[in-house]
Amino acid sequence: MAERVVPEPQRRRRRPTRQGTVLSERLIVETALRLVGQHGAEALTVRRLGAALGSDPSSIYRYFRNTDDLLLAITDELVGRAQQGWRPSGDWRADLREIGLRVHASYQAHPQAALLAAHRSTGRAHETAAVEAILGVLRSAGFPDGEAVRIYHAFVDQSLGFAALDAAALALPAPARAADELVWQSSYGRLDASTHPNIAATSRLLAADMRRSGYPFALELLLDAIAARLPRAADGG
Template identity: 70%
Template sequence: MTERVVPPAARRRRRPTKQGVVLSEELIVATALRLIEEHGADALSVRRLGRALGADPSSLYRYFRHTDDLMLAIADELIGRTLRTWNPTGDWRADLRELGLRMHAGALAHPRAAVLSSYRVTGRVHEIEAVEAILGVLRGAGFPDAEAVRIYHAFVDQTLAFGALDSASTALPGPARAAEASVWRATYARLPAGTHPNIAATARHLVADMPRSSYPAALELLLEAAEARLTACQRRPVAE
């Protein structure tokens, strides 16, 4: 794609595509997201996307400068989908837990797109809304500004990292996922205590726990640490 994006007010096509639909940024993003989940990153080509939309590939330049611009829009759409399902209650810890779990679930719902977009900074409307909302939760709980940013950073990076990690696993073919899950029982659970005492002592827990995502536990540890930091901040004497 090139650098000739048309302003939003001038983007709407006067005629439908060959499939009878009118192009829009939302439609292009939704179609690209579907193609990525079906075919992987290679789906983000102007030709394939135009074919799926029943439109001349050149018409996509009216909406996005290049495929990376489209990728940022996809990343922002995933954020938006999560935010639309999140209803803060005023309990900062419960609200962050719920948002984190929804972000993680959203990544698993679109694993290939999540792997491609987890490390991107979009600067778009939904990401801005998310940053504002999370900082609002933390500042509203009483975290000083520097602490609020530090915890926001750790919370978001942890969630995105687990989303990408677990999405990459989810995107594996079924037989490969099953083979990896079986390693804990077939290999680790059979190691003798004489050579591997710690693994042998915890083998049944490893077999039960390791095939699952550790994100919920990691999120809880982060929230516990954040609450401890909040308590410490509240106990500090106020500077005169």
């Protein structure tokens, strides 16, 4: 999709498409999410979007400069879905836990899109609201600004890192995903205790645990680490 900026007054199409639908930024983003979910990154083209919308592909330029602009909108939509219905409780740990789990769940609901979006920064409305909310939780808890920013950085990178990792696994073809899970039984479960005593002792636990995302436990570990810094931070240390 080439760079092509349409002047703002001309950007909105009011006539219905061939399918009788009036185009909007939200409709295009939702359609793009559906196409990427069905066909992967290669579906993010003007031609395929136009076909799915029943509209001339060039009409997409009325809303997005190029496919990267559309991808940023998709990213912001995933962030926005994670925030729907969330309200701060005043308990910083519970609030951070819920935000992290919501972000992870939002990306897992769209694994193909998550692979494209988890590493992007948009500067758009939903992302800005999320940054404001997380920093607000941390500053209200008593962390000074420098510490709040460092914790924010670690917290967000952890949630998005796991979102991308788990999305990559979910995006695998079902046979490949099943084969990866079976490795923990078929390979690790058969290792001899004389050569691999630690794996042999824990192989059943490994096989069960590696089928699940490590994010919830990793999040608790991070929250523990944050809590350990709170008294020192609150004292200005």
